[in-house]
Amino acid sequence: MDFYKILLSRIEELPVGTIFTIGQAYRTDWPAVPAKDKIAIARKFKTEVEAGKIQGIRYYGLLPGRVHAHKQYKKEE
Numbered sequence: 001m002d003f004y005k006i007l008l009s010r011i012e013e014l015p016v017g018t019i020f021t022i023g024q025a026y027r028t029d030w031p032a033v034p035a036k037d038k039i040a041i042a043r044k045f046k047t048e049v050e051a052g053k054i055q056g057i058r059y060y061g062l063l064p065g066r067v068h069a070h071k072q073y074k075k076e077e
């Protein structure tokens with residue numbers, strides 16, 4: 001199963017202006033994704049967002065008081 005493609009399709013469904021973490025965008029299926037895949041998805045997604053390869057998404061920062069697993073992104077126009 002291509003977990004990354006699922007993530008991208010779910011992000012497309014989010015309304016413009018939404019601030020989200022990868023887990024929030026993935027919704028209730030996120031706990032079922034194997035840990036090693038979660039790490040790979042998070043790295044790839046952040047790298048591609050920062051490189052401008054994913055249009056309309058901007059890295060927004062960490063949730064206050066949290067660590068790496070709580071990176072926030074914002075869907076923009």
